[in-house]
Amino acid sequence: xxxxxxxxxISDRTGITSESxxxxxxxxxxxxxxxxxxxxxxxxxxxxxxxxxxINQAAAESTARPxxxxxxxxxxxxxxVHQSNGLHLDFFDAFISRLEEELQTAASHIVGNxxxxxxxxxxxxxxxxxxxxxAHDDGATDKEMRKAxxxxxxxxxxxxxxxxxxxxLQYGLRAANYPLTPDDLGSTDLPRMxxxxxxxxxxxTIDAERLHHIRxxxxxxxxxxxxxxxxxxVREAESMFRQHGIPFLSTTHKSVEELAANILIETGIxxxx
Amino acid sequence: xxxxxxxxxISDRTGITSESxxxxxxxxxxxxxxxxxxxxxxxxxxxxxxxxxxINQAAAESTARPxxxxxxxxxxxxxxVHQSNGLHLDFFDAFISRLEEELQTAASHIVGNxxxxxxxxxxxxxxxxxxxxxAHDDGATDKEMRKAxxxxxxxxxxxxxxxxxxxxLQYGLRAANYPLTPDDLGSTDLPRMxxxxxxxxxxxTIDAERLHHIRxxxxxxxxxxxxxxxxxxVREAESMFRQHGIPFLSTTHKSVEELAANILIETGIxxxx
Numbered sequence: 147x148x149x150x151x152x153x154x155x156i157s158d159r160t161g162i163t164s165e166s167x168x169x170x171x172x173x174x175x176x177x178x179x180x181x182x183x184x185x186x187x188x189x190x191x192x193x194x195x196x197x198x199x200x201i202n203q204a205a206a207e208s209t210a211r212p213x214x215x216x217x218x219x220x221x222x223x224x225x226x227v228h229q230s231n232g233l234h235l236d237f238f239d240a241f242i243s244r245l246e247e248e249l250q251t252a253a254s255h256i257v258g259n260x261x262x263x264x265x266x267x268x269x270x271x272x273x274x275x276x277x278x279x280x281a282h283d284d285g286a287t288d289k290e291m292r293k294a295x296x297x298x299x300x301x302x303x304x305x306x307x308x309x310x311x312x313x314x315l316q317y318g319l320r321a322a323n324y325p326l327t328p329d330d331l332g333s334t335d336l337p338r339m340x341x342x343x344x345x346x347x348x349x350x351t352i353d354a355e356r357l358h359h360i361r362x363x364x365x366x367x368x369x370x371x372x373x374x375x376x377x378x379x380v381r382e383a384e385s386m387f388r389q390h391g392i393p394f395l396s397t398t399h400k401s402v403e404e405l406a407a408n409i410l411i412e413t414g415i416x417x418x419x
Numbered sequence: 420x421x422x423x424x425x426x427x428x429i430s431d432r433t434g435i436t437s438e439s440x441x442x443x444x445x446x447x448x449x450x451x452x453x454x455x456x457x458x459x460x461x462x463x464x465x466x467x468x469x470x471x472x473x474i475n476q477a478a479a480e481s482t483a484r485p486x487x488x489x490x491x492x493x494x495x496x497x498x499x500v501h502q503s504n505g506l507h508l509d510f511f512d513a514f515i516s517r518l519e520e521e522l523q524t525a526a527s528h529i530v531g532n533x534x535x536x537x538x539x540x541x542x543x544x545x546x547x548x549x550x551x552x553x554a555h556d557d558g559a560t561d562k563e564m565r566k567a568x569x570x571x572x573x574x575x576x577x578x579x580x581x582x583x584x585x586x587x588l589q590y591g592l593r594a595a596n597y598p599l600t601p602d603d604l605g606s607t608d609l610p611r612m613x614x615x616x617x618x619x620x621x622x623x624t625i626d627a628e629r630l631h632h633i634r635x636x637x638x639x640x641x642x643x644x645x646x647x648x649x650x651x652x653v654r655e656a657e658s659m660f661r662q663h664g665i666p667f668l669s670t671t672h673k674s675v676e677e678l679a680a681n682i683l684i685e686t687g688i689x690x691x692x
Contacts, residue, residue, distance in 0.1 A: 151522075160680035162589070163443060166436040170490065171514055174526035186680050211521065217443065233521045240513040241444055248484065248506045249424075253447035272675075273633075276581045283553070308549045311584050315675065316435070360546075402545075402588065407433035407459050 152204040152212040153180040156197060156227060158219055161186030167237060168215035180213070188218065194226035205231035219255055268318065271418040275314035275321070282322035283307055285339065294322040295415050297343055299387075300350035301326050301379045302370075303360045305397035305405070309350065312402040317410065318418035331382040334389055348409055349387040349394030354380045356398050425477040425485040426453040429470060429500060431492055434459030440510060441488035453486070461491065467499035478504035492528055544691040548587035548594070555595030556580055561612045567595040568688050570616055572660075573623035574599050574652045575643075576633045578670035578678065582623065585675040590683065591691030604655040607662055621682055622660040622667025627653045629671050 155161065155168040161184050172180055188197055204212050212232035218224040219238055228234050242253050281287060282294065284307070291297065296313065298306045302325050310321035330337045340347060354377040361371035369375055387394040393412050397405060410417065428434065428441040434457050445453055461470055477485050485505035491497040492511055501507050515526050554560060555567065557580070564570065569586065571579045575598050583594035603610045613620060627650040634644035642648055660667040666685050670678060683690065 160676050162676055162680065163436070163439040167440065167510065170436060170510075171518060174492070174511075174515060174528065175518065175522055175524065176527060178522060178524070186684065213518070213521070219447070233517070235514050235517065237440065237443075238447075241508050242447060244506070244508065245444060245448065245486070248486070249448055249451060251448065251451070254449060255447065273578075273581060276584065280553075280556070280580065305546075307553065308546060308588060311549065312588060315581060315585060315588065360543075403433050403435055407435070411459065 148208050149210055150181050150204075150208045151178060151210045152201075152208065152232075153182045154185060154197075154201055154204075154212060154214045154216075154232070155182065156185045156188050156214060156216040156218065158189040158217070158223065159186065161217075164215055164217035164237065167217070171215065171235075172213075188216075188227075189220065189223065191222055191226055194218075194223045198226060198230040201227075201230040201232050221255060268418075271318040272315060275318045275418065276311070278320040279310045279314040279322065282320075283310065285324040291322055291339070291343055293320060294343070294346055295319040295418075296321050296348055296409065296413060297340065297346045298323040298350055298409075299326060299340065299347050299383075299392065300352070300394075300397075301331075301357070301383050303357060303364070304350045304352045304383075305402070306350055308402045309397070309405045309409070312406045313409065316403075316406060319415060326379070326383050326386070328379070331379055331386070334386065336386070336390055344390065344392075347390075347392045348413060349383070349392045350405075351380060351384050351387070351394055351396050353396065353398040421481050422483055423454050423477075423481045424451060424483040425474075425481065425505075426455045427458060427470075427474055427477075427485060427487045427489075427505070428455065429458045429461050429487060429489040429491065431462040431490070431496065432459065437488060437490035437510065440490065444488065444508075445486075461489075461500075462493065462496065464495055464499055467491075467496045471499060471503040474500075474503040474505050494528060544591040545588060548591045548691065549584070551593040552583045552587040552595065555593075556583065558597040558612065564595055564612070564616055566593060567616070567619055568592040568691075569594050569621050569682065569686060570613065570619045571596040571623055571682075572599060572613065572620050572656075572665065573625070573667075573670075574604075574630070574656050576630060576637070577623045577625045577656075578675070579623055581675045582670070582678045582682070585679045586682065589676075589679060592688060599652070599656050599659070601652070604652055604659070607659065609659070609663055617663065617665075620663075620665045621686060622656070622665045623678075624653060624657050624660070624667055624669050626669065626671040 153172060155165050157164040165184055185197060188194055201212050214232045214234040216227055217237040224236055246253055298310055300306050306323035310323050313319040313321040324340055358373045358376040365371050395408055426445060428438050430437040438457055461467055474485050487505045487507040489500055490510040497509055519526055571583055573579050579596035583596050586592040586594040597613060630649040631646045638644050668681055
């Protein structure tokens with residue numbers, strides 16, 4: 147018998163919501179090691195039966211009861227999982243009956259969203275935003291820069307591209323980005339291409355040591371990646387942001403999700419999807 | 420007094436988890452109209468106090484009690500929100516004490532993840548994946564195609580690019596994509612560039628009417644966007660997938676999240692982040 151504490155994360159859909167729920171809860175017990183596994187699309191009694199076999203086998207092999215985090219809309223499927231030999235925490239179980247009581251109406255208990263016209267519109271907004279962000283990556287063109295919701299500005303490798311893509315995919319925003327080159331940084335003036343859009347600019351900065359580390363992987367032992375150059379580029383970029391009143395954030399200790407959410411709050415831009 | 424049913428979604432972090440939780444629950448009551456608002460980064464008692472003012476004002480204006488969905492780790496902050504005049508459903512409230520009991524240890528109640536070395540590694544994996552996917556978008560290059568975890572194949576506008584980017588951002592996968600052109604579709608043979616990587620291919624298809632609609636927005640009244648051309652391209656692409664045993668999915672009714680999660684399951688590829 148092992149002491150492994152299994153954690154099963156089960157969903158009737160993609161599992162992205164239940165995964166972040168499960169991880170958020172487990173992160174609250176960071177001193178315990180869990181053996182985590184994800185099981186999306188468990189949406190029939192048959193699939194749930196097989197799931198229970200897997201859970202019960204884990205339960206039989208370990209001295210510790212498995213944990214089961216689930217997000218399953220269908221009551222019958224949920225009930226099957228509930229019969230397994232583990233501690234079962236289901237997200238709908240916890241909330242849906244309290245909501246039914248409050249709203250004095252029954253929940254639909256139907257899996258998935260209704261794919262109506264709103265969804266298609268949102269989908270288009272997202273696709274368009276992604277295409278826009280790709281076309282305006284790395285200062286590629288200023289053709290339709292005026293259509294951008296936000297323009298991220300920062301030195302090479304400061305995290306502009308993934309942040310733009312996340313803003314587009316998650317919030318449907320048209321996010322362009324512009325890399326500050328050594329030429330731009332020589333002057334305290336804003337780069338020519340950016341001048342007409344000063345109120346759309348948002349700066350990204352990064353710890354010089356971290357930037358050095360990232361650039362070294364790209365071009366080892368180059369002037370580009372040297373710690374001296376990284377320090378001076380970061381210093382000059384930040385001083386440009388301050389001089390022109392451009393809000394900015396450091397990407398050093400933030401995930402793309404956090405950066406995107408922060409940019410939304412600080413700029414007050416409304417999401418499109 | 421209005422009959423508006425307000426729904427406040429509150430989080431001490433980015434709000435992405437609590438948003439998908441709240442939306443999933445509200446979607447179960449699709450016949451009711453809710454006035455939803457998101458409130459990320461509510462992580463101090465002061466911010467929670469202001470939040471309560473907003474909630475109580477909404478409560479005073481409406482005959483229906485506001486709903487409050489929250490994900491707040493800090494007990495004191497949570498307690499403040501709990502004093503508002505609404506139905507408060509907190510995610511940690513619902514689960515953390517049952518977990519503490521099961522694990523016989525106290526939760527840390529600290530907001531956020533620990534940004535340790537693992538996070539930095541994951542971050543690098545993601546960044547690398549995003550850069551790879553950008554470099555290998557739209558069959559741009561086959562230089563390092565062998566390093567791809569998966570290569571999405573489909574006709575123009577079938578949804579390859581956003582799906583690739585999502586696979587990279589969410590799962591840290593190196594996802595390339597290759598557009599099937601009319602030249603490729605004339606033959607039952609696999610395109611030359613793809614032949615060496617047959618086991619990495621995953622097809623995307625789309626409803627011809629939908630494709631027509633999407634392409635019309637790009638090039639109205641063109642051969643490219645005509646319904647006849649869309650029908651024949653889709654038919655030929657699907658027949659290529661079948662002939663070569665390439666697994667494929669339709670993007671017509673699926674979100675990028677669903678597509679990405681399905682591709683992961685069907686291919687058995689392991690995520691890198």
